[in-house]
Amino acid sequence: MQRTQLLALLGVAVMVSFAAFTSAQVKKGKTRPLQTKHWMRGVQGPTCSALGNLLKDPGPADDKAWDLVAQHAEILNESSHVLMADGRCPDAVWADAAKQLREGSEAVLKAVEAKNFADAKAAFGNLTKSCGTCHAAHKK
Numbered sequence: 001m002q003r004t005q006l007l008a009l010l011g012v013a014v015m016v017s018f019a020a021f022t023s024a025q026v027k028k029g030k031t032r033p034l035q036t037k038h039w040m041r042g043v044q045g046p047t048c049s050a051l052g053n054l055l056k057d058p059g060p061a062d063d064k065a066w067d068l069v070a071q072h073a074e075i076l077n078e079s080s081h082v083l084m085a086d087g088r089c090p091d092a093v094w095a096d097a098a099k100q101l102r103e104g105s106e107a108v109l110k111a112v113e114a115k116n117f118a119d120a121k122a123a124f125g126n127l128t129k130s131c132g133t134c135h136a137a138h139k140k
């Protein structure tokens with residue numbers, strides 16, 4: 001085998017193992033069994049939908065509804081930590097999206113304290129940008 005062929009082969013081998021390594025982290029953490037798709041399907045998706053429904057016009061009707069807004073925002077905030085835990089995060093895009101999710105949910109919670117529907121709605125809009133940021137790069 002020629003030197004150049006050998007080098008090309010080595011390059012491919014490195015790329016393939018890197019891709020496998022990266023996708024293994026994205027799909028599941030290093031030590032715990034939780035698969036990303038199950039977290040998304042079981043927690044992230046339903047919680048985000050429920051929060052979106054509560055923040056439709058004319059907004060949360062009473063204290064109970066505002067408490068539910070807080071519940072969902074707290075869970076999404078926790079999710080931003082889960083997504084960074086157990087070696088799951090593969091790169092800066094992922095980390096930035098998790099931060100966007102964390103800061104967006106914090107802003108929703110701040111709006112809940114003041115029961116400010118317009119602020120809560122705007123913060124929710126920012127929160128949902130995190131979904132697209134991460135999915136565009138990592139959801140295959």
Ligand code: HEC
Pocket residue numbers: 026027036037038040041044045048049083094095097098101127128130131132134135138139140
């Ligand atoms: C930091 C990265 C990241 C963020 C932020 C993120 N997701 Fe995901 N999501 C993923 C990845 C990765 C997958 C694909 C997992 C797979 O198929 O193994 C996924 C898949 C999903 C799925 C499909 C699950 C299935 O049934 O297979 C849903 C629904 C989902 N995400 C909802 C959301 C919502 C809603 C948000 C925002 C509130 C969000 N995600 C934010 C990484 C993220």
